Amino acid sequence: MILGxxxxxxxxxxxxxxxxxxxxxxxxxxVVQIRDLFRASLFLIVTLLGVAGLFILLRAEFLxxxxxxxxxxAISVLIIFAILMTRDLEDGSTAHNFRIPVALVALILMxxxxxxxxxxxxxxxxxxxxxxxxxxxxxxxxxxxxxxxAKLLLRDFVLAFxxxxxxxxxxxxxxxxxxxxx
Amino acid sequence: xxxxxxxxxxxxNWIAVLVVAAVGLVAILLMFVASRLLAPRRPxxxxxxxxxCGIPAAPYHWSQIQIRYYVFAIIFIIFDVEAVFLFxxxxxxxxxxxxxxxxMLVFIAVLFFGVIYGWRKGVLQWR
Numbered sequence: 304m305i306l307g308x309x310x311x312x313x314x315x316x317x318x319x320x321x322x323x324x325x326x327x328x329x330x331x332x333x334v335v336q337i338r339d340l341f342r343a344s345l346f347l348i349v350t351l352l353g354v355a356g357l358f359i360l361l362r363a364e365f366l367x368x369x370x371x372x373x374x375x376x377a378i379s380v381l382i383i384f385a386i387l388m389t390r391d392l393e394d395g396s397t398a399h400n401f402r403i404p405v406a407l408v409a410l411i412l413m414x415x416x417x418x419x420x421x422x423x424x425x426x427x428x429x430x431x432x433x434x435x436x437x438x439x440x441x442x443x444x445x446x447x448x449x450x451x452x453a454k455l456l457l458r459d460f461v462l463a464f465x466x467x468x469x470x471x472x473x474x475x476x477x478x479x480x481x482x483x484x485x
Numbered sequence: 486x487x488x489x490x491x492x493x494x495x496x497x498n499w500i501a502v503l504v505v506a507a508v509g510l511v512a513i514l515l516m517f518v519a520s521r522l523l524a525p526r527r528p529x530x531x532x533x534x535x536x537x538c539g540i541p542a543a544p545y546h547w548s549q550i551q552i553r554y555y556v557f558a559i560i561f562i563i564f565d566v567e568a569v570f571l572f573x574x575x576x577x578x579x580x581x582x583x584x585x586x587x588x589m590l591v592f593i594a595v596l597f598f599g600v601i602y603g604w605r606k607g608v609l610q611w612r
Contacts, residue, residue: 450573
């Protein structure tokens, strides 16, 4: 048996996966195809929501929550604020000659990613290599993801956790200083 | 042993979320359909303006907003990130050792210093 492999609720999971995946991809295409920047940003929210759904399917509930709060809740607000500050919105972006080079770069990037993903030796942990204690640990991570993460953050990596607050503080001070200096 | 990738309880929990989301969407759709079916439609120029408040609307329908709104958006994002850290903390601080509780207070205090700084420097003032 391989960790994380399973067939429980397979059909419904499959159905939900394809629904989410399709709507994510379609709205991602809409983001780049729609001329109206404001509507494009609304479709971006749909895409980000779809990614949150994929995180839930991957059993990463905390990541899904982070995705929802930070990307859907905050980054999209920032993007919409930026759009509200632009002029000549409905004309879309001005014409440029970068279409073909950009498409080429995107294709190359996609090819490299696919190559990297398919050629990486993924270390899939089989249960036969684990002892009972490790199995219980893995089961705990799978069933109690967020409390496990919290214990790691607040017990084992406290210093890193507190440094995050200093990082965020510097971001606050930096943005405030930028606004004051105007 | 732990019942596959998605255990039954997990799937059921998220199906509940899915059902609530579907009900919400259907409710919105129903409201739009109902207002289309039930409301009388006698359009006039004033009614068609995007924001009808008695004063003639500006000739353009899209106007730039002030850049100072952006400060509040940025501050909002930072406290949004802080809130993300509050969730895992909230799940464990009751049953953990007391120090875990104070760790988060330190975290919040450090961030709150930023707000006090901005306040003292008058950045939050609307000028």
